[in-house]
Amino acid sequence: MQKIMGDATTVVPDYLRGLAAAHPGVVEYDPVDRIVVRRAPAAPGKVGLVSGGGSGCEPLHAGYVGLGMLDAACPGEVFSSPVPNQIMAATRRADHGAGVLYVVKNFGGEVMNFGLAAEILRREGVRIEKVLVDDDASFPPELAARRRGLGAAVLVEKIAGAAAEEGRPLDDVAALARRVVGRSRTFGVALSSCTHPKTGRRTFDLPHGEYEVGVGIGGDRGHERRPLPPVDEIADVMLKRIIDELELRPGNQVVVLLSGLGATPAIELYGLFAAVRDRLVKQGVEPVRSLVGDYITSLDSQGALLTVLHADEELLELWDRPVHTASLRWGA
Amino acid sequence: MQKIMGDATTVVPDYLRGLAAAHPGVVEYDPVDRIVVRRAPAAPGKVGLVSGGGSGCEPLHAGYVGLGMLDAACPGEVFSSPVPNQIMAATRRADHGAGVLYVVKNFGGEVMNFGLAAEILRREGVRIEKVLVDDDASFPPELAARRRGLGAAVLVEKIAGAAAEEGRPLDDVAALARRVVGRSRTFGVALSSCTHPKTGRRTFDLPHGEYEVGVGIGGDRGHERRPLPPVDEIADVMLKRIIDELELRPGNQVVVLLSGLGATPAIELYGLFAAVRDRLVKQGVEPVRSLVGDYITSLDSQGALLTVLHADEELLELWDRPVHTASLRWGA
Numbered sequence: 001m002q003k004i005m006g007d008a009t010t011v012v013p014d015y016l017r018g019l020a021a022a023h024p025g026v027v028e029y030d031p032v033d034r035i036v037v038r039r040a041p042a043a044p045g046k047v048g049l050v051s052g053g054g055s056g057c058e059p060l061h062a063g064y065v066g067l068g069m070l071d072a073a074c075p076g077e078v079f080s081s082p083v084p085n086q087i088m089a090a091t092r093r094a095d096h097g098a099g100v101l102y103v104v105k106n107f108g109g110e111v112m113n114f115g116l117a118a119e120i121l122r123r124e125g126v127r128i129e130k131v132l133v134d135d136d137a138s139f140p141p142e143l144a145a146r147r148r149g150l151g152a153a154v155l156v157e158k159i160a161g162a163a164a165e166e167g168r169p170l171d172d173v174a175a176l177a178r179r180v181v182g183r184s185r186t187f188g189v190a191l192s193s194c195t196h197p198k199t200g201r202r203t204f205d206l207p208h209g210e211y212e213v214g215v216g217i218g219g220d221r222g223h224e225r226r227p228l229p230p231v232d233e234i235a236d237v238m239l240k241r242i243i244d245e246l247e248l249r250p251g252n253q254v255v256v257l258l259s260g261l262g263a264t265p266a267i268e269l270y271g272l273f274a275a276v277r278d279r280l281v282k283q284g285v286e287p288v289r290s291l292v293g294d295y296i297t298s299l300d301s302q303g304a305l306l307t308v309l310h311a312d313e314e315l316l317e318l319w320d321r322p323v324h325t326a327s328l329r330w331g332a
Numbered sequence: 333m334q335k336i337m338g339d340a341t342t343v344v345p346d347y348l349r350g351l352a353a354a355h356p357g358v359v360e361y362d363p364v365d366r367i368v369v370r371r372a373p374a375a376p377g378k379v380g381l382v383s384g385g386g387s388g389c390e391p392l393h394a395g396y397v398g399l400g401m402l403d404a405a406c407p408g409e410v411f412s413s414p415v416p417n418q419i420m421a422a423t424r425r426a427d428h429g430a431g432v433l434y435v436v437k438n439f440g441g442e443v444m445n446f447g448l449a450a451e452i453l454r455r456e457g458v459r460i461e462k463v464l465v466d467d468d469a470s471f472p473p474e475l476a477a478r479r480r481g482l483g484a485a486v487l488v489e490k491i492a493g494a495a496a497e498e499g500r501p502l503d504d505v506a507a508l509a510r511r512v513v514g515r516s517r518t519f520g521v522a523l524s525s526c527t528h529p530k531t532g533r534r535t536f537d538l539p540h541g542e543y544e545v546g547v548g549i550g551g552d553r554g555h556e557r558r559p560l561p562p563v564d565e566i567a568d569v570m571l572k573r574i575i576d577e578l579e580l581r582p583g584n585q586v587v588v589l590l591s592g593l594g595a596t597p598a599i600e601l602y603g604l605f606a607a608v609r610d611r612l613v614k615q616g617v618e619p620v621r622s623l624v625g626d627y628i629t630s631l632d633s634q635g636a637l638l639t640v641l642h643a644d645e646e647l648l649e650l651w652d653r654p655v656h657t658a659s660l661r662w663g664a
């Protein structure tokens with residue numbers, strides 16, 4: 001795949017500059033610390049939310065900075081964790097006096113660097129809680145430690161962000177965030193790998209007529225390669241482990257996030273959503289809210305990540321609250 | 333490119349079913365007439381807006397049905413115009429007693445079929461006005477008749493939709509829509525062709541290291557094939573004819589719509605936006621509103637369409653009005 005870009009070394013700052021220029025009322029980009037900070041004034045005593053991760057997964061996380069979601073995001077290089085200095089700078093901007101919640105996806109570098117930043121800042125007296133996002137249902141429970149952080153990051157940022165906005169204390173916001181992770185699972189499939197801007201090469205080769213089952217973000221391979229079936233069967237494969245893990249029963253209400261991986265056309269993604277929804281409804285599970293689009297991606301991969309959250313009244317109420325970020329906006 | 337799909341013959345209805353299921357409060361899908369209709373009640377005497385075109389260019393047009401934009405959309409087969417019966421059914425649903433405006437992109441089939449539908453319905457007494465969208469700046473003025481309808485369709489639907497929502501009469505809404513077209517130009521580039529779901533084949537082959545200059549939607553080739561330059565030069569190429577044609581001068585304010593063609597990652601698109609914006613600002617032109625994302629696409633093409641609207645106070649005021657559709661939403 002070819003790329004619209006300049007120097008491969010400035011792909012990330014070029015993106016961030018463009019993001020801030022396109023959403024001047026929503027975010028500010030600080031090129032020195034390479035962080036993105038919300039513009040909407042936060043009430044004194046509002047818990048701050050910070051996340052970050054390897055670039056290439058846009059709009060994660062800078063696209064979710066703004067009213068009702070993150071206070072600051074620290075984007076790393078493509079598919080590389082942000083460094084502790086970035087995270088510390090973001091934390092200082094996000095701290096409104098009530099402490100900061102880190103939304104950390106379960107990737108080695110992110111866990112380590114957010115941990116280091118927290119350790120240093122806590123010594124300075126900053127209150128920090130962390131939520132570990134590990135919603136990847138492609139690993140069985142006995143390999144739970146390897147479960148990657150995927151679409152649940154978006155759900156956590158939305159729901160915990162709404163709770164922070166209404167002034168809930170840090171412990172409550174953190175507990176809520178952990179509850180969202182515990183009730184969410186994601187399963188991903190890819191019809192192509194992606195092309196890293198620095199190497200210009202695909203991260204793996206996939207023969208025509210096959211797809212990768214159980215992928216994450218970052219261009220890694222899945223657990224298995226299988227012949228590409230029709231959409232209905234793809235929906236079955238994606239839903240099976242999610243439904244089992246969440247122990248979904250008739251009458252349960254769910255939030256569905258179906259994200260394209262970056263190069264999946266809307267016509268295909270909505271077709272897959274129709275198939276997923278049919279299956280949920282058939283089992284008596286009610287999809288009461290849904291998002292379909294590019295919400296967590298992997299550069300120019302074709303494929304999709306399906307995230308399901310077992311909802312309840314409190315979570316839905318917070319879900320519906322106003323949000324105004326570059327990539328998610330309603331009621332504002 | 334591989335596809336997430338079932339039977340190639342049901343790709344369009346599967347998409348529409350998914351769209352309506354994901355946005356149940358916003359749109360209704362009528363599978364018999366194959367039209368998408370807004371759910372938000374329209375005030376009696378509101379001018380109706382109808383558009384449609386070949387599928388494969390999502391979210392055009394069904395993604396723009398809702399409060400503040402279209403009353404109904406009629407999607408054709410992939411890259412094929414809707415048929416007159418569809419258009420007539422959409423018109424009947426969109427007519428709230430004050431007549432209907434057709435937003436017609438300058439493609440042969442669309443012009444013909446919207447024309448036929450209008451002819452028949454006018455005989456029944458329905459008031460219909462048409463706006464022809466032909467914003468493609470890649471054809472020089474002497475070939476104006478061949479200018480395709482591109483990103484200006486989104487701008488027209490937003491601005492004329494806001495005017496209709498406030499109760500302006502049909503002639504006013506139509507005049508405003510024509511004013512938006514006259515003040516908008518689009519230039520497109522592609523780094524890859526797209527794959528038609530029925531044939532499974534790319535619409536053209538593009539050697540690595542080259543790109544197509546002056547493309548539209550629908551998988552057609554551009555005017556020229558050139559070596560792929562860095563992003564800054566791509567921005568120059570896209571802007572040059574637009575600035576010339578709109579005769580933009582220092583102090584002018586513009587709305588910028590930069591749309592990916594379907595498989596362009598956000599990181600590249602925002603990088604291109606940064607380059608476009610730098611160039612406008614350097615010339616004293618002020619980008620006062622912008623949209624960056626997949627707003628008008630061509631299946632799984634890589635590339636972008638840049639649309640610039642020479643704004644004025646009235647247009648900006650209407651631009652800022654609330655909108656609630658599947659793909660564009662603010663203030664609601």
